[in-house]
Amino acid sequence: MTKPAALFVALGAAAIAFVVAYAYPAFASEALPWYYPADHAWVVEVRPTGVAIDLYARLAQACLAWSVVFAVALPIARRRREIGPRAVGLVAAWALTAIAFAMLFFAWTLHYRVPVPVPSEVR
Amino acid sequence: MPPEPALAGAARALVAGHAVCALALLVAATQHARLAWRAAGGRLDAGLARLYAAATAATYGATLVLGLLAYPTFRYQVRGLFLDRHAPWASNLFDTKETAVVLGLPVLAIAFGLSRLLDDTRARALAWPYAVAAALVAATAWFATVSGFAVAFARAV
Numbered sequence: 001m002t003k004p005a006a007l008f009v010a011l012g013a014a015a016i017a018f019v020v021a022y023a024y025p026a027f028a029s030e031a032l033p034w035y036y037p038a039d040h041a042w043v044v045e046v047r048p049t050g051v052a053i054d055l056y057a058r059l060a061q062a063c064l065a066w067s068v069v070f071a072v073a074l075p076i077a078r079r080r081r082e083i084g085p086r087a088v089g090l091v092a093a094w095a096l097t098a099i100a101f102a103m104l105f106f107a108w109t110l111h112y113r114v115p116v117p118v119p120s121e122v123r
Numbered sequence: 124m125p126p127e128p129a130l131a132g133a134a135r136a137l138v139a140g141h142a143v144c145a146l147a148l149l150v151a152a153t154q155h156a157r158l159a160w161r162a163a164g165g166r167l168d169a170g171l172a173r174l175y176a177a178a179t180a181a182t183y184g185a186t187l188v189l190g191l192l193a194y195p196t197f198r199y200q201v202r203g204l205f206l207d208r209h210a211p212w213a214s215n216l217f218d219t220k221e222t223a224v225v226l227g228l229p230v231l232a233i234a235f236g237l238s239r240l241l242d243d244t245r246a247r248a249l250a251w252p253y254a255v256a257a258a259l260v261a262a263t264a265w266f267a268t269v270s271g272f273a274v275a276f277a278r279a280v
Contacts (some may be wrong), residue, residue, distance in 0.1 A: 004224035004237075004246035011236050015229030021226060037195035051203040053194065059225055066229060085248050092252045095233070099226055099259075106222040115174045117198070117207035 005088055006077035012091035014070035019098040021065035021104065022058050032057040051118055126155035134280040141189040142275075145268045148182035152261040155234070156220070157180045159257035161240065163250040169241035176238030181258060183231055187224060196280055205278045213277035227263035245252050249273040 025032055033042045035053040048054070077083060130137065162172060198219075206214040234256035240246040241253075263269035 004240040004243050004249055007236055007240065008252060009247055011229070011233045015233060018229040019226060035195065038126035040129055040182075051199050054200050055194065055225075056219065059191075061230075062225070079133070088248060088252065089141070092255075095229075096255075099230065103223060103226055106226075107219050110215045110219045110222070113211075113215050113218075115207035115211045117201070118203040121275040 003078065006074065006080065008088060009077040009083060009091050010074035011068050011093040011118035013073040014066045015095040016098045017063045017069035018066040019102045022062035023102045024061075025054065025058060026105070026109070032061070125204070128195035128199045130248050131196045131200070134193050134200075135163075137189050137193035138197075138275075138280045139191060141186055142271070144182050145264070145271060147188050148179065148264050149268055151175055151178035151182050152257075152264040155238075156257040156261035157236075158232070159254040163254035165197075165239060172241055173238050176235050176257075179264075180235045181229060183227075183260070183264070184204060187228075190221075190224075193280060201278050201280055206274075208263040210277040213274045217239055217274045218275070220267045223263050224267050227260055227267075230259045231264070234260050 020089060024030060029046045031044050031046050032054050033044050034048045034053050034054050034057075035042055035056055036048075036050060043052070129236070148201070155172065155178070158168060158172040158175055200219065202214050202217065204215070234253065237246070237249055237253040
């Protein structure tokens with residue numbers, strides 16, 4: 001089952017890369033392009049200074065990581081003569097663990113977050 | 124006069140389209156998950172499963188894109204000016220939903236990719252990973268839709 005398993009392994013590896021790239025800014029001081037909706041401006045910085053959105057940058061970063069890893073992993077996996085059920089199970093377990101860990105981390109963090117509203121004088 | 128974010132004038136239409144696509148996604152993703160679990164149990168309807176996998180991917184993508192277009196208005200006018208001050212639980216629930224939807228994207232890719240291989244007899248060992256991926260996509264769609272409506276009841280665009 002080389003061909004289907006190769007696709008699954010590549011998709012699983014790309015999923016792990018996606019999750020790592022999306023979650024990375026939450027753990028490291030990475031400068032990202034933040035979008036300031038009130039000013040229609042993009043600013044590259046680690047922490048925003050007002051109401052700003054980092055979702056676009058993080059999503060783009062994650063999609064880029066997914067594409068690169070998928071493009072590299074698929075030909076490598078296809079070249080393997082055989083990919084057994086053990087390798088398939090391992091990739092599935094790692095991908096599921098990465099997604100579950102990221103989801104739980106964000107759910108936990110967001111549950112205890114105290115949002116900072118727009119200062120009333122700006123309104 | 125408060126600042127006007129990009130696409131603020133179209134935000135209500137975008138959110139209405141977002142909600143309609145989300146409801147279509149619920150139907151497609153639930154049906155896809157049901158078919159994937161049947162396939163894992165040995166009762167494969169490859170054509171229908173492929174159809175619902177494509178419908179799930181299309182509605183997931185459309186819902187996400189419309190949400191991303193409406194997001195600047197929501198972030199400033201709804202979350203920044205109201206929810207963060209009066210309903211912080213809704214702000215946090217919205218961001219949890221947003222994270223779940225984004226993290227669901229690679230799972231969607233797995234479910235969609237494996238649905239294309241259902242006729243391949245060599246792919247039988249992947250029936251369970253396919254069923255789990257389809258179920259996770261459906262669970263994400265349900266969580267996102269229910270929490271999206273809960274946030275909208277607190278304050279909508």
